[in-house]
Amino acid sequence: MSVQDSPRNGRPRVVIIGGGFAGVAAAQALRGSGAQVLLLDGSNHHCFQPLLYQVATAALAGPDVAWPIRYVMRGRSDVTVLMLAAEGVDPARRVVKTTEGEFPYDFLIVATGAAHSYFGHADWAARAPGLKSVEDATLIRRRLLTAFEQAEATSDDRARARLLTFVIVGGGPTGVELAGAIAELARRTLPPEFHRADPRKARILLLEAGPRILSGFPERLSTYARRALERMGVEVRTGTPVEDIGERMVVAGGDKIDAGAILWAAGVRASPAGSWLGAATGPDGRVAVKPDLTAPGLPEVFVAGDLGLVTNPDGTPVPALAASAKQMGWYAGRAIRRRLAGQAPKKPFRYRDHGSLATIGRRAAIVKLGRLELTGFPGWLFWSVAHVYFLVNLRTRLFVAISWIAAYFTYHRGARIILKSSCEDRGAAPPPH
Structure with a gap:
């Protein structure tokens, strides 16, 4: 299909794939950046995953932990939300492929999350x-x-x-x-x-x-x-x-x-989006990103959330949690803002551990x-x-x-x-x- 050129009035185009914690945080960080943001997700809602177990055990209903992405982005004339699943990326042409055509980007944030891993079964x-x-x-x-x-x-x-x-x-x-x-x-x-x-x-x-x-x-x-x-x-x-x-x-x-x-x-495994970028992935499908969260060899492509493999200064991997996904999404959005404004790059991403919690009953x-x-x-x-x-x-x-x-x-x-x-x-x- 042909490339779809959404209205942009000469504004730089930022495409975000994924409406989870990382994708939403990135879109919020891009407020006032002057960019035209396109957020793609195969579902129409953002889900607060830490409370899904309460939906599964009848303590809460689905709408208590999920909200339309359009509602989350309400009042943002710079953000277009489309309920479309991305099917691939062509980094050479800088387009995202979907069932409804291709969407061009100047910057891309891939935050497609993870799925269940059944270890080969x-x-x-x-x-x-x-x-x-x-x-x-x-x-x-x-x-x-x-x-x-x-x-x-x-x-x-x-x-x-x-x-x-x-x-x-x-x-x-x-x-x-x-x-x-x-x-x-x-x-x-x-x-x-x-x-x-x-x-x-x-x-x-x-x-x-x-x-x-x-x-x-x-x-x-x-x-x-x-x-x-x-x-x-x-x-x-x-x-x-x-x-x-x-x-x-x-x-x-x-x-x-x-x-x-x-x-x-x-267990979980990252989405297959890493293969779209031609990037090397680990056994769990995560992309080993650079310190600024860009994909190797693709300075205009950021990888955030569960898809990105980021290491702490001590060499340990950043945990695949909601908190880290939000921090990575926010970092990617702010990094794009700085580049659009001609400012010096941000310092390398560093995860701030705000603690770990688990409820038993x-x-x-x-x-x-x-x-x-x-x-x-x-x-x-x-x-x-x-x-x-x-x-x-x-x-x-x-x-x-x-x-x-x-x-x-x-x-x-x-x-x-x-x-x-x-x-x-x-x-x-x-x-x-």
Whole structure:
């Protein structure tokens, strides 16, 4: 298709691929730069991924953690938002390829994020959905709630035991948060409403191939998290790699585990956008960028977010977190501003670690802020305030805060409507029978 020349009035063109944390931060940093910004994303919304597990476990609804990108960019006449998925980049011609044609750029920011990695077992995806989008969260919620409903309906004790078995693969923050939330759902929320099946008998297993869960945290906090989960009734198995995932079945550590739902939280892989740039990528698909976040040999192309492999001064990689994605996006946008203004380049990107947080359940979370470490209720309160603060607007902050306060006192989870989906979303397996 021919190159589409959007109205620009001689203004430099900046194309941003991806409406996640990095892409939105880059667009915000370009305010007042004089550039015409085009933001491309295959979906129409920006998602606050740290709270997706709450959508998956019925504590929040999808619109509570996702907002139209157009709304986020409202009032920005310099930003055009198109719901288009990029299909490639031609760096020689400086165009981005989409299904609706090619879009030229003077500067390009690639912030396409990451997807689930099943370590060479692509067939596991349909059997063990991961958690990266609102669609993923909705699918997981449907499988969890359907398993409870079918356990209530069956009169077969063995089938009921299988349906009330939930396996989470991966002991990172997502896996820990899912395990804790499912335990609260089963032990606190559902029991008064079920009469044939007892949700409190649900078996929740968290499988981790490494020696401990939450390996990115200090060992003391990791140990606290494990004990907190076990007090909630979660079976935590470390040193237990998954060997196979079948239809409602997991083989791990030599044991076969029949399950009502299997959830994946074990790994991610960067999007294939690195190959579009002809850049060398690591085993996880991330592009080893230069200190100013530009792709090697392409000074007009910036790579931000989970796609970019950036190292700290001590040689350790910058973690693939929302905070680092926002910092990288903001840096890229400001770097382009300086170049458009004829100013000297910015100093090399340096990640500012504002701390790591993970919630385990009611009144239990871990926080690492420099030398400060919080656990229990203080950690949970800090985690709650921090996550509400970073939501996109006042209305959402108020709604989520009120929902959490109500749930704290009543244990009620209001987003428990099961909506059927044809072919279980993207060809995934149907709910267990």
